Amino acid sequence: xxxxxxxxxxxxxxxxxxxxxxxxxxxxxxxxxxxxxxxxxxxxxxxxxxxxxxxxxxxxxxxxxxxxxxxxxxxxxxxxxxxxxxxxxxxxxxxxxxxxxxxxxxxxxxxxxxxxxxxxxxxxxxxxxxxxxxxxxxxxxxxxxxxxxxxxxxxxxxxxxxxxxxxxxxxxxxxxxxxx
Amino acid sequence: xxxxxxxxxxxxxxxxxxxxxxxxxxxxxxxxxxxxxxxxxxxxxxxxxxxxxxxxxxxxxxxxxxxxxxxxxxxxxxxxxxxxxxxxxxxxxxxxxxxxxxxxxxxxxxxxxxxxxxxxxxxxxxxxxxxxxxxxxxxxxxxxxxxxxxxxxxxxxxxxxxxxxxxxxxxxxxxxxxxxxxxxxxxxxxxxxxxxxxxxxxxxxxxxxxxxxxxxxxxxxxxxxxxxxxxxxxxxxxxxxxxxxxxxxxxxxxxxxxxxxxxxxxxxxxxxxxxxxxxxxxxxxxxxxxxxxxxxxxxxxxxxxxxxxxxxxxxxxxxxxxxxxxxxxxxxxxxxxxxxxxxxxxxxxxxxxxxxxxxxxxxxxxxxxxxxxxxxxxxxxxxxxxxxxxxxxxxxxxxxxxxxxxxxxxxxxxxxxxxxxxxxxxxxxxxxxxxxxxxxxxxxxxxxxxxxxxxxxxxxxxxxxxxxxxxxxxxxxxxxxxxxxxxxxxxxxxxxxxxxxxxxxxxxxxxxxxxxxxxxxxxxxxxxxxxxxxxxxxxxxxxxxxxxxxxxxxxxxxxxxxxxxxxxxxxxxxxxxxxxxxxxxxxxxxxxxxxxxxxxxxxxxxxxxxxxxxxxxxxxxxxxxxxxxxxxxxxxxxxxxxxxxxxxxxxxxxxxxxxxxxxxxxxxxxxxxxxxxxxxxxxxxxxxxxxxxxxxxxxxxxxxxxxxxxxxxxxxxxxxxxxxxxxxxxxxxxxxxxxxxxxxxxxxxxxxxxxxxxxxxxxxxxxxxxxxxxxxxxxxxxxxxxx
Numbered sequence: 001x002x003x004x005x006x007x008x009x010x011x012x013x014x015x016x017x018x019x020x021x022x023x024x025x026x027x028x029x030x031x032x033x034x035x036x037x038x039x040x041x042x043x044x045x046x047x048x049x050x051x052x053x054x055x056x057x058x059x060x061x062x063x064x065x066x067x068x069x070x071x072x073x074x075x076x077x078x079x080x081x082x083x084x085x086x087x088x089x090x091x092x093x094x095x096x097x098x099x100x101x102x103x104x105x106x107x108x109x110x111x112x113x114x115x116x117x118x119x120x121x122x123x124x125x126x127x128x129x130x131x132x133x134x135x136x137x138x139x140x141x142x143x144x145x146x147x148x149x150x151x152x153x154x155x156x157x158x159x160x161x162x163x164x165x166x167x168x169x170x171x172x173x174x175x176x177x178x179x180x
Numbered sequence: 181x182x183x184x185x186x187x188x189x190x191x192x193x194x195x196x197x198x199x200x201x202x203x204x205x206x207x208x209x210x211x212x213x214x215x216x217x218x219x220x221x222x223x224x225x226x227x228x229x230x231x232x233x234x235x236x237x238x239x240x241x242x243x244x245x246x247x248x249x250x251x252x253x254x255x256x257x258x259x260x261x262x263x264x265x266x267x268x269x270x271x272x273x274x275x276x277x278x279x280x281x282x283x284x285x286x287x288x289x290x291x292x293x294x295x296x297x298x299x300x301x302x303x304x305x306x307x308x309x310x311x312x313x314x315x316x317x318x319x320x321x322x323x324x325x326x327x328x329x330x331x332x333x334x335x336x337x338x339x340x341x342x343x344x345x346x347x348x349x350x351x352x353x354x355x356x357x358x359x360x361x362x363x364x365x366x367x368x369x370x371x372x373x374x375x376x377x378x379x380x381x382x383x384x385x386x387x388x389x390x391x392x393x394x395x396x397x398x399x400x401x402x403x404x405x406x407x408x409x410x411x412x413x414x415x416x417x418x419x420x421x422x423x424x425x426x427x428x429x430x431x432x433x434x435x436x437x438x439x440x441x442x443x444x445x446x447x448x449x450x451x452x453x454x455x456x457x458x459x460x461x462x463x464x465x466x467x468x469x470x471x472x473x474x475x476x477x478x479x480x481x482x483x484x485x486x487x488x489x490x491x492x493x494x495x496x497x498x499x500x501x502x503x504x505x506x507x508x509x510x511x512x513x514x515x516x517x518x519x520x521x522x523x524x525x526x527x528x529x530x531x532x533x534x535x536x537x538x539x540x541x542x543x544x545x546x547x548x549x550x551x552x553x554x555x556x557x558x559x560x561x562x563x564x565x566x567x568x569x570x571x572x573x574x575x576x577x578x579x580x581x582x583x584x585x586x587x588x589x590x591x592x593x594x595x596x597x598x599x600x601x602x603x604x605x606x607x608x609x610x611x612x613x614x615x616x617x618x619x620x621x622x623x624x625x626x627x628x629x630x631x632x633x634x635x636x637x638x639x640x641x642x643x644x645x646x647x648x649x650x651x652x653x654x655x656x657x658x659x660x661x662x663x664x665x666x667x668x669x670x671x672x673x674x675x676x677x678x679x680x681x682x683x684x685x686x687x688x689x690x691x692x693x694x695x696x697x698x699x700x701x702x703x704x705x706x707x708x709x710x711x712x713x714x715x716x717x718x719x720x721x722x723x724x725x726x727x728x729x730x731x732x733x734x735x736x737x738x739x740x741x742x743x744x745x746x747x748x749x750x751x752x753x754x755x756x757x758x759x760x761x762x763x764x765x766x767x768x769x770x771x772x773x774x775x776x777x778x779x780x781x782x783x784x785x786x787x788x789x790x791x792x793x794x795x796x797x798x799x800x801x802x803x804x805x806x807x808x809x810x811x812x813x814x815x816x817x818x819x820x821x822x823x824x825x826x827x828x829x830x831x832x833x834x835x836x837x838x839x840x841x842x843x844x845x846x847x848x849x850x851x852x853x854x855x856x857x858x859x860x861x862x863x864x865x866x867x868x869x870x871x872x873x874x875x876x877x878x879x880x881x882x883x884x885x886x887x888x889x890x891x892x893x894x895x896x897x898x899x900x901x902x903x904x905x906x907x908x909x910x911x912x913x914x915x916x917x918x919x920x921x922x923x924x925x926x927x928x929x930x931x932x933x934x935x936x937x938x939x940x941x942x943x944x945x946x947x948x949x950x951x952x953x954x955x956x957x958x959x960x961x962x963x964x965x966x967x
Contacts, residue, residue: 023302037208038201040430042379043464047880050379078201107199111191114845117853118678119198120205120379120430148888152880154379154431155678156849157856157917158888 007071011036012080020067027051029067030077038078038123042152049151052124053077059128076130078123081107106130106168106180115164117155125151129165134180138169185687189845190697194428194682203428206383206398211457214385215244217447218304219460220294220311221469222286225320225539225873226333229284229313232294237310242303245454246311248294249283255449256280259440260410263509265345266598271510272346276336278505278542280442286315287335287504288541289874290469292442297450297458320539320873324478324499327536335504335537344506345535349517351592352528354484354493361484361492365564369479370942371553371922373501373867374860375471376546377885378677380430381462382471384443386451396423397448400430402437402675403715408707410440411448419711426705432677433857434545435472437717438507443470468878472508473867474546476501476538477516477553483561484528489569489576493528496520496557500535500550501543508544510535514596515550515649519919521591521601522558523608523645523811524580529593539873545717547857548918555646556943559923567935573927574616577645581608588904596718597652599806604905606811607837608645611899615643615813615835618897624817633934638822639830640932643815646920650810650838650912651723651903655803657712658728660689660736662796664782666760666775668693668700670732673713674725675705679914680846684722685729687842688908692733693740693774694757712801719810719912722842727802727906735798743777743796808903810911812836814855814924820932822959825951827863827929829892837899839911847913848896854917856891861918862925864890866944933959 004019011034018033025044030036030053039062042050046064053062054076081104103111106126116122125148132139132147139147144165148158172180197203234246249256259277282291294311298304319333326332327342335342358364385398395417401407401424408424415422429436443460451458462470482495500513517531566576582589584607591601616622624641632639658672670689674681686700703709713725741752744762748755748770756765763771774796782788782795817830834851841847864884868876877883902909922943929950930938938957945953954960 021302031207032210035210036201037205037210040205040380041207042381042430043880045464045879045881048379048464078199082200101196101200103196103199110199111195114192114849116195116198116678117680117849118379118429118431119194119203120428120678122198123201126199145888150887152379152885152887154377154433154857154885155853157852157854157891157894159852159891159893160849162888162893 005068007068009070009072010074012076022066022068024067025063026065026067026070027062030062036077036079040120040123042121047152048121049128050121050124052127052151054127054130057131059131078126081126105171109164109168109171113160113164113167115156115161121151121153125153125161130180133169133172137172185690185697186842188843190683190687190843192680192683193686193698193702198428205380205428205430206385206400207461209385209398211387214457214459215297215299215454216301216304217450217458217460218296218301218308219292219443220308221290221292221466222282223289224286224315224317225289226318226335227286227315228318229282229286229293229315231314233312234294237296237307240307240310242299243296243307244299245297246294246307249281252280256283259507261509262439262507263511265510266514266594266596268347268349268594270348273510274339274344276339276344276505276537277507278442280445288469288539290466290541291504295446297454320871322538322540322869322871322873324476324501324536324538327538328534335539342537343534344502344537345510347510347513348532349593350530352493354495354528354530357492357528358482358484358495362487363485363565363569364482365561365568366482367560367564367941369481369557369560371475371477371556372944373473373476374546374865374944375468375473375867375883376433376435378431378433378436381464381467382436382441382443383461384447385457385459386448387457388451388455390455394421394423395448395452396425398425398427399444400436401426402432402677402717403439404675404705404707405673405711405713406439406715407444408711414445415448415452423708426675429675429677432716433547434549434717436677437715438472438544464880465878468875468883469541472542472544474512474543475552476543479553479557481557481561483565485565485569487569489565489571489579491524491526491580494520494526495530498533500533501538501540502535503538503540503542505542506535506537507542511596512543512545512550516554518554518591518593518595518601518649519551519647520554520558522555523582523606523647525582540869547854547915549915551648551915551919552861552922555920556923559644559920560926560941563927564939574612574621574643578609578612581612582606583609595649595807597807602806603647603809604903605901606809607899607901608811611811611813611835611837612645614897614899615815615833618895619643619815619817619831619833638820638932639817640820640928640930641815641817642924642928642931643813644920644923644927645813647809647811648719648912648916648919649807650719651804651910652718652720652807653724653803654714655801656714656725656728657710657799657801658725658732659710659797659799660732662693662736662740662774662778664775664778666773668695669703670700670729671703671710672725672729673710674716674721677716679721679850680843681721684842684846685726688726688729689733692737695760699760719914719916723808723906723910723912724802724804726842726910727908728800730908731800731802732798735800736796739781739796739798740774740777743781744772747772747777747780802906804905806905808839808905808911810838810913810916812916814920816924816928818928818932820929822933822954825947825954832892833895834917835897835899836913836916837901838913838916839901839903840909841898841900842910850913851896851917852894854915855894855921856886858918858921859891860886861944862922863945866946
């Protein structure tokens with residue numbers, strides 16, 4: 001498996017070029033080659049949705065794609081939703097302190113409505129919701145639940161995620177400056 | 181304690197990192213020169229290993245090492261018995277704990293046999309296919325009762341049979357009351373296995389620094405300190421030279437506290453052997469075999485009652501499936517045994533159980549931890565009694581509930597924490613009343629159900645009660661420090677898996693020190709920061725660690741007041757702490773900041789007074805003598821479509837009592853999440869093993885977790901009965917939501933389908949299984965029902 005292929009793509013607005021094995025999953029490429037570890041891997045068979053990223057604006061499961069298939073594409077990961085935090089990332093058990101990052105309207109709504117507990121599935125939910133809300137800015141609860149039904153969460157029971165989506169949709173409607 | 185932040189729905193401190201992809205999970209740890217490990221796991225449930233040939237795999241490009249049990253030398257040893265059996269008379273217990281790599285035999289599908297170390301995980305997995313294991317398949321041990329017969333194949337050669345334990349606990353004299361009881365009901369109940377299925381699988385990264393002699397391990401564990409202590413012992417290192425970090429953990433739900441998983445002892449060993457960092461991350465399929473599971477039990481239960489539905493006694497004989505090994509001792513069956521008694525007055529109780537080894541994955545607690553089964557049995561018996569005695573379901577419960585004046589209530593048996601089963605406090609009827617009122621029980625039965633039936637709709641109501649023993653010892657600790665910057669740091673030993681510890685612990689401390697919770701920097705799950713404690717299990721984090729945080733904060737508060745009194749030249753009583761300042765109550769402009777006081781307490785010149793300590797810091801421990809008992813009532817309205825056996829939850833209500841609430845938003849989140857887990861365990865999730873011990877649905881395509889379209893909005897209300905067993909009055913809440921849901925589904929489904937149409941005696945159900953039960957009950961025999 002020494003044969004490698006060059007891939008060139010845009011990730012969160014930055015051009016990236018790497019030489020990769022053809023079998024390398026896009027999720028592993030993002031996480032382990034680019035160190036964008038905000039994209040999580042929960043099942044590696046396309047069910048849980050934790051690894052969802054935007055590929056040319058569409059929500060896509062990065063565990064079901066090879067990195068080479070993303071050649072020439074524009075990708076957005078959860079790290080692309082906010083400007084890079086100023087402080088360096090601290091490795092270790094001290095995870096509490098925030099860094100004062102300006103959160104995306106959807107992230108802020110998740111925070112206010114307690115739409116996350118362990119937070120492992122959260123990046124996948126956020127990335128699923130970005131194109132959903134841009135196509136359907138004022139969804140009904142049923143539409144929200146259907147949109148979320150391809151993402152698994154074991155902690156929240158989903159209802160606070162639904163409330164977060166409703167809040168984000170309200171804010172997007174009432175504040176024209178807000179953009180997805 | 182009534183502070184400005186304690187008791188408020190404070191937004192979570194940890195969310196910003198989690199939402200921006202900046203939280204560190206174990207698989208995010210990337211170290212220079214790191215190698216990757218993959219495990220060869222058994223395809224057989226029970227087989228003898230005749231030989232293992234690693235030579236081809238070893239010669240493959242990219243492979244750095246390949247190991248089987250024989251390569252581990254003296255390091256190969258069975259894991260510890262994590263929880264020794266409690267002191268119960270006549271108790272019989274046979275220990276057989278898991279091993280790092282199977283040597284002579286495999287005892288469940290997925291048991292690791294060999295491991296490959298390679299440059300990448302991809303290459304490590306490639307090499308697994310080149311390992312040749314010659315195995316002689318043996319008959320699997322799957323059925324709990326058959327496992328104890330003479331004809332059964334035997335799993336552990338050093339034992340006489342597949343019996344892992346036999347325990348009897350009793351109070352009063354059931355046989356005597358049953359003899360004379362006007363009404364006795366007897367049924368057999370089945371409970372089957374489910375997966376804990378946290379969204380993050382397990383993983384271990386280990387880094388050995390030979391020059392400093394320090395081992396650092398990142399582990400998806402709920403109990404980093406015991407892992408640290410155990411690893412130091414196994415590897416012959418001083419505890420201070422081993423650092424275990426449980427960073428952000430993507431859900432635990434119980435199985436992440438098992439100790440030791442084979443991978444937890446092997447990855448650090450490999451890191452030391454190879455002198456470079458090692459990583460293993462479980463994949464989802466591995467998780468279905470290699471992570472522990474729960475809930476297989478069979479109960480033969482009997483209840484004796486008066487004509488008025490008063491419980492005279494309960495008799496229960498059950499079998500508990502512990503899987504291939506029993507490292508967790510008797511926690512689960514004792515939880516079942518004790519929780520069965522529920523919120524009820526049960527004067528006579530006979531409970532006998534047998535723990536059985538089977539050739540299935542290991543069983544340890546999963547959210548609820550044996551309590552579901554006990555609650556299911558008791559609630560079902562009461563439902564059947566209500567029907568047979570023609571008493572309303574709520575009324576029969578009400579007649580048997582313990583009253584507020586019955587506390588503390590001693591059930592006269594021993595609980596899982598080895599202490600007597602004593603309920604500290606409760607207000608069960610108030611919770612039941614609230615649930616009945618809020619769900620509209622009477623109106624539903626008298627009006628809505630009848631009109632729905634007239635339209636041909638099958639709607640039903642369920643209402644069940646439960647208790648949960650929570651917050652058990654032994655202890656947890658916390659250290660609070662005020663730094664010269666004014667920042668408050670709080671370190672505690674429990675791991676965190678999404679419960680909001682960074683916030684609720686901060687709330688407890690913030691009020692005592694007059695700061696806001698976002699100013700409290702919380703560290704959990706890192707043995708370099710705090711290294712005394714046990715871990716996060718048994719709904720104990722908030723109760724035990726929370727009270728330790730409070731004690732430590734009070735001690736620091738006293739130091740702050742003493743230094744402030746000296747600095748401001750007033751009595752300590754005249755000082756209040758607010759907005760990060762110590763100020764004189766009557767003239768707030770006379771004040772000094774916490775940071776300045778921290779400097780005064782740790783001066784560069786001058787003297788620290790004899791008998792005092794430098795700094796504004798204190799460490800405190802809290803060890804409750806026994807656990808505290810939370811309780812609640814769940815109520816649900818459902819509609820069943822008999823044609824498809826699908827059901828729709830119309831309303832779901834929880835009235836919960838976890839004593840004093842630190843953060844209502846977090847508590848409700850815990851309850852609702854637990855309910856979703858319970859819904860999965862009741863109607864979607866079941867691990868199906870065939871007769872050969874093969875798991876038939878080891879993927880998320882076949883094992884169905886409930887999704888956003890399956891879980892309804894859950895209404896949550898509270899009754900607050902503070903626990904007298906801890907200063908903050910807290911009871912645990914982490915598992916509560918999941919516990920009574922099976923019992924609730926059974927009752928509501930029966931009610932929807934009409935009286936005597938069906939008796940549900942098993943969990944989990946599924947649309948398929950409900951269809952089978954309806955078929956067996958003759959529901960589809962008349963042509964009109966088939967349409």
